[in-house]
Amino acid sequence: MTDTVISSKSKEVVIGFERPFAVIGERINPTGRKLLAEEMKNGDYSRVEADALAQVAAGAHILDVNAGIPLADEPAILAECIRLVQSVTDVPLCIDSSIVAALESGLEAYQGKALLNSVTGEEERLEAVLPLVKKYGCAVIAISNDDDGISEDINVRFNVAKKIVERAQDHGIPASDVVVDPLVMPIGAINTAGVQVMELVQRLRTELKVNTTCGASNLSFGLPNRNGLNTAFISMAIANGMTSAITNPLHAEIMQSIRGANVVMGNDPECADWIGNYREPSADGAQRRGRRGGRRRRRG
Amino acid sequence: MTDTVISSKSKEVVIGFERPFAVIGERINPTGRKLLAEEMKNGDYSRVEADALAQVAAGAHILDVNAGIPLADEPAILAECIRLVQSVTDVPLCIDSSIVAALESGLEAYQGKALLNSVTGEEERLEAVLPLVKKYGCAVIAISNDDDGISEDINVRFNVAKKIVERAQDHGIPASDVVVDPLVMPIGAINTAGVQVMELVQRLRTELKVNTTCGASNLSFGLPNRNGLNTAFISMAIANGMTSAITNPLHAEIMQSIRGANVVMGNDPECADWIGNYREPSADGAQRRGRRGGRRRRRG
Numbered sequence: 001m002t003d004t005v006i007s008s009k010s011k012e013v014v015i016g017f018e019r020p021f022a023v024i025g026e027r028i029n030p031t032g033r034k035l036l037a038e039e040m041k042n043g044d045y046s047r048v049e050a051d052a053l054a055q056v057a058a059g060a061h062i063l064d065v066n067a068g069i070p071l072a073d074e075p076a077i078l079a080e081c082i083r084l085v086q087s088v089t090d091v092p093l094c095i096d097s098s099i100v101a102a103l104e105s106g107l108e109a110y111q112g113k114a115l116l117n118s119v120t121g122e123e124e125r126l127e128a129v130l131p132l133v134k135k136y137g138c139a140v141i142a143i144s145n146d147d148d149g150i151s152e153d154i155n156v157r158f159n160v161a162k163k164i165v166e167r168a169q170d171h172g173i174p175a176s177d178v179v180v181d182p183l184v185m186p187i188g189a190i191n192t193a194g195v196q197v198m199e200l201v202q203r204l205r206t207e208l209k210v211n212t213t214c215g216a217s218n219l220s221f222g223l224p225n226r227n228g229l230n231t232a233f234i235s236m237a238i239a240n241g242m243t244s245a246i247t248n249p250l251h252a253e254i255m256q257s258i259r260g261a262n263v264v265m266g267n268d269p270e271c272a273d274w275i276g277n278y279r280e281p282s283a284d285g286a287q288r289r290g291r292r293g294g295r296r297r298r299r300g
Numbered sequence: 301m302t303d304t305v306i307s308s309k310s311k312e313v314v315i316g317f318e319r320p321f322a323v324i325g326e327r328i329n330p331t332g333r334k335l336l337a338e339e340m341k342n343g344d345y346s347r348v349e350a351d352a353l354a355q356v357a358a359g360a361h362i363l364d365v366n367a368g369i370p371l372a373d374e375p376a377i378l379a380e381c382i383r384l385v386q387s388v389t390d391v392p393l394c395i396d397s398s399i400v401a402a403l404e405s406g407l408e409a410y411q412g413k414a415l416l417n418s419v420t421g422e423e424e425r426l427e428a429v430l431p432l433v434k435k436y437g438c439a440v441i442a443i444s445n446d447d448d449g450i451s452e453d454i455n456v457r458f459n460v461a462k463k464i465v466e467r468a469q470d471h472g473i474p475a476s477d478v479v480v481d482p483l484v485m486p487i488g489a490i491n492t493a494g495v496q497v498m499e500l501v502q503r504l505r506t507e508l509k510v511n512t513t514c515g516a517s518n519l520s521f522g523l524p525n526r527n528g529l530n531t532a533f534i535s536m537a538i539a540n541g542m543t544s545a546i547t548n549p550l551h552a553e554i555m556q557s558i559r560g561a562n563v564v565m566g567n568d569p570e571c572a573d574w575i576g577n578y579r580e581p582s583a584d585g586a587q588r589r590g591r592r593g594g595r596r597r598r599r600g
Contacts, residue, residue: 049427187563188571192391196566197538219564223571225556232560235532236539241500256525260532263487264494264519271523276526 002176004139004211004243006062006092007112013061015179015211015244020262020273022244023255024094024115024213025060027051028081030069041072045084045285052085058249059259059277062115063089065106066096075105082109094141094246100128107136115179116137118248119168121146130171139177140168141213144200146189150183154196157182158203165208170276180204181242186221188231189296193219198240203239213244216254227253235261302476304439304511306392313361313392315544320562320573323543323555324394324513325360328352328381330369341372345384352385356468358549359416359559359577363416365406366396368507375405382409394441394546395517400428407436410491412455415479417546419468421446421460430471439477440468441445441513444500450483454496457482458503465508479511479544480586481538486521487529493519494533498540513544516554527553535561 003016013090015022028051036047050281052063065085067078078097085093095106096117104117118141119129133140142164144150144157151157161180168178185193197219201212202244216234231253234245238261249255259277263269303316315322328351336347352363365385367378378475385393395406396417403416418441419429433440442464444450444457451457461480468478472595482500485493497519501512516534519525531553534545538561549555559577562568 040402049330091485099350146563191566191569191571195566198564214331222580223563224575224580228556229560232535232557233564235535235557236561236564239536239539256528257532259536260529262537263523263529264496264533264536269491274529275524278523278528280524288433 002209003209004115004176004179005113006094006139006300008086008090008092011090011092011109015213017205017211017241017243018267019243020267021238021242021258022061022213023059023258024062024244024246025051025055025058025249026064026215026246027055027248027250028085029058029065029096031066037069040067040077040081041069042271043080045081045136048081049084052089054090055249056089058111059255060249062092062094062244064094064096064117064246066117067102068099069096074099074102078106079109079279081158082106086111098198100124100125103129104132107132107138110136116144117142118181119164120144121164126167128166128225130168130173131172133168133177134171136242139179140173142178143181144183150185152190154182154200158200158207159250160278161204161210162208175208179213180208181215182217183211184214184218186223188220188222194236197237197242201237201240201242206230211243212241214242215244216245216247227251230254231257234258235264237247238262238265302509302511304415304476304479306394306415306439307368309389309394309411311390311392315513316410317511317541317543318506318567319543320567321421321538321542322361322513323359323548323549323558323559324362324364324514324544324546325351325355325358326357326364326546327548327550328363328385329396330367333368337369340367340381342371343380345381348381348499349384349388352389355549356389356391360391360394360549362394362544363545364394364415364417367402368397368399374399374402377408379405380401380591382406386411387458395438400425403429404432407432407438410436416440416572418443418481419464423447426464426467430473432469433473433477433576434471439479440473441475441481442478442480444483450485452485452490454482454500454527458500458507461504461510464506465510474507475510477520479513480508481513481515484514484516484518486523487519488522497542499536501540501542511543512541514542516545516547527551528538530554530574531557534558536566558596574575 003014006013094115094117120143142158146160187193220229236259263274303314307311394415420443444460444461487493520529535557
């Protein structure tokens with residue numbers, strides 16, 4: 001059993017083998033969102049705030065914050081976003097950048113124990129990011145690629161993850177603070193991509209004893225009805241031991257699949273979360289059911 | 301690798317470890333369907349025919365046919381239904397009755413190699429049903445309960461399954477013709493019901509090397525949004541090796557989850573089935589996309 005504890009100033013979230021699956025909201029990210037990128041660059045964070053609130057309302061446990069805008073002052077914008085999001089929500093954050101200076105700026109601004117996104121097995125990245133993880137006492141997402149790129153061989157990906165976990169330990173970071181992303185490949189191109197992830201997640205859990213995460217939507221790249229496929233995949237990954245994912249909590253189907261998987265895994269005691277979210281009367285059925293209930297009471 | 305081959309006069313369906321998941325349509329069953337029961341009793345099989353066609357159109361690979369109507373001539377009605385369904389569809393059938401005489405009457409009427417539903421670990425049932433399986437050369441669903449009822453202990457349920465498989469072998473029936481139903485308990489009452497099924501399915505597959513099936517909807521008994529929970533469960537059961545289920549193919553969410561699970565398991569080569577079912581333009585988007593396409597063509 002491995003628990004990765006992440007926190008804000010006032011709230012703790014635990015990613016763990018016997019915990020409800022942790023949903024890391026992916027929306028605060030200007031990549032591919034032109035309008036958001038433009039607004040953030042101009043110091044308008046109203047959409048960042050709205051995205052934060054909407055994702056928490058939809059059930060996100062952690063919010064990823066990324067400020068990767070070309071030709072902008074990413075370290076400053078990322079720090080600004082983190083301060084803002086922490087002022088309007090109490091969920092812990094995942095500080096996301098490809099630029100090490102931005103990661104550090106984000107960590108400085110952050111209150112609590114963050115999840116840092118990410119370190120890879122690339123030598124330069126390892127030696128730049130792990131000291132930050134140690135210095136700020138945060139947890140980190142470890143992505144299973146290295147200086148040779150992303151391997152299609154799951155043994156290679158497993159060994160990259162192992163190397164990162166061991167290197168983290170050399171830096172005084174416990175394995176429980178490393179959350180491994182085994183990398184999800186597009187199944188339209190690689191037919192075994194799903195089976196690969198499920199095998200890797202099992203091995204990472206039993207052999208390295210680490211928590212896992214992924215960008216679940218990579219699997220469906222290039223295929224129709226991506227949400228439908230992502231929905232099936234995420235519950236299957238959970239069945240194999242995946243403990244978190246960076247995903248869009250505003251997709252009701254995905255959240256239903258995750259909540260359902262928590263029930264099936266026995267990680268929703270008394271099905272309380274499920275019942276709380278899907279209890280009848282629903283918006284539509286409320287009236288009819290209400291009326292029937294009334295008649296029954298009068299007869300009784 | 302275990303293949304269970306079922307057939308009609310003209311079509312073969314294989315339930316197997318490396319096959320797309322087999323969907324056994326559950327709709328032709330008067331239990332809890334008062335109108336259908338009444339019609340069937342009066343020799344009106346129009347709804348049986350419509351249910352057969354609709355389920356096949358929705359993607360069912362096998363159709364369960366049950367004629368369990370109190371105070372009716374079940375053997376005669378079941379045979380009649382089987383003849384009718386075989387005259388309008390070419391999918392293989394699952395002959396379903398709690399009455400042994402009805403099973404035999406169904407087998408006599410059936411053309412091909414049927415799936416018989418079911419034998420249990422109860423002594424009387426074993427010795428009544430297995431000779432029929434042998435005589436007609438069909439396959440059989442084995443339900444993991446015995447004279448002591450249904451155990452909550454999965455070791456007991458596993459051992460009941462093992463006993464049935466061994467007894468079948470004594471009767472000259474190969475293990476590949478026994479499809480085990482490990483029994484799905486309501487998770488609202490038994491929090492470990494999901495984990496139980498997943499463990500049992502794995503053991504049945506690796507130790508007994510048999511195919512598996514279940515009534516997936518039992519899991520959600522008593523809970524709200526049953527379809528949502530069944531949808532998550534079925535893909536998770538597939539991730540653990542379940543190879544078929546008796547379910548309602550008219551529920552689009554369930555079928556999407558099963559098709560998605562086939563993709564993830566690598567059992568939908570080139571994602572051809574997924575793309576065929578969910579290709580855009582969809583019914584709704586067809587017009588808009590068609591028009592946009594048209595404009596593009598005019599510009600080009």
